[in-house]
Amino acid sequence: MTQALYITLPEHFNFRSTVYSHGWCELAPFGLDTENWRLSYVFGHGNAAIPVSVYEQGRRLRIDVEGDGFDKQQIIRDVRHILRLDDDLEGLYTSIAGHERLGWVAQKGAGRLLRSPTVFEDLVKTICTTNCSWGLTKSMVNNLVDKLGESGAFPTPGAMAAVDPDFYRDEIRAGYRSPYFVELAEAVAGGKLDPESWLTSDLSTPELKKEMKKVKGVGDYAAENLLKLVGRYDGLALDSWLRSQFYKNHNKQKPCPDKKIERHYKKFGQWRGLVIWCDMTEKWIN
């Protein structure tokens, strides 16, 4: 049985640019049907797995939900969260106003970065992006969902804490990250760490970054990527891909120190992390 829910879309929202904002739409339990332009996801609510399919219908977003007995308001809250529907990007658009190269961002209503329903899931996925190819990232995340998730949903901290490092090495193919996942899952499941609190933290960005880096496997890049996903854009989150794109677009293909990249985007202030991301991913969106 399929039920439909609807959300009225805000101004300056672009469904496709949000879905394509970064690689998250390729990571389970997300799925993308580009023929019909539907984004699918499997929510884990309690012990239930709830598959949904999200697509545009005029200025509304339609959510097809499989099954019954689910909490409609929670589904709507979660969809608003993953698509960043309540994010205010006026500051971003103001910071790039009149900029020749970046005019398309405001024009398209781009700048919203797709995220998972929980910071925990984004944290685990971010660790899966470090020091490996994108193909291996997808493989690790697929394995987590297939082997530890409930009916296609992303595994809970409890489920991830219930297996040992050998399981992560042998089944998830997580390599040296294996003990990091056990330690993280145990801390979250045991209440010692609450990544969800990062969404509303009063800490300054440098202090919050420091907190994030206490998690094993989270360094500068991973922390700054997570900061973007909790709505703070004053870190560039430089990784090998972003650096190579900068060299191609702004430095005649030649490598340069990170400080030069930082200088280039300094003028965009607290929005610089989002500006560099939009600047380097223009071809994905347009």
Place this chain on the structure above:
DNA sequence: GCGTCCAGGTCTACC
């Protein structure tokens, strides 16, 4: 077939 390199980096030991 085999060895090397490197990808959406981070940790630890050492200075």
Place this chain on the structure above:
DNA sequence: GGTAGACCTGGACGC
């Protein structure tokens, strides 16, 4: 605070 070396995996590449 800065840096060298180690670290899983798997695909690409050269030989």
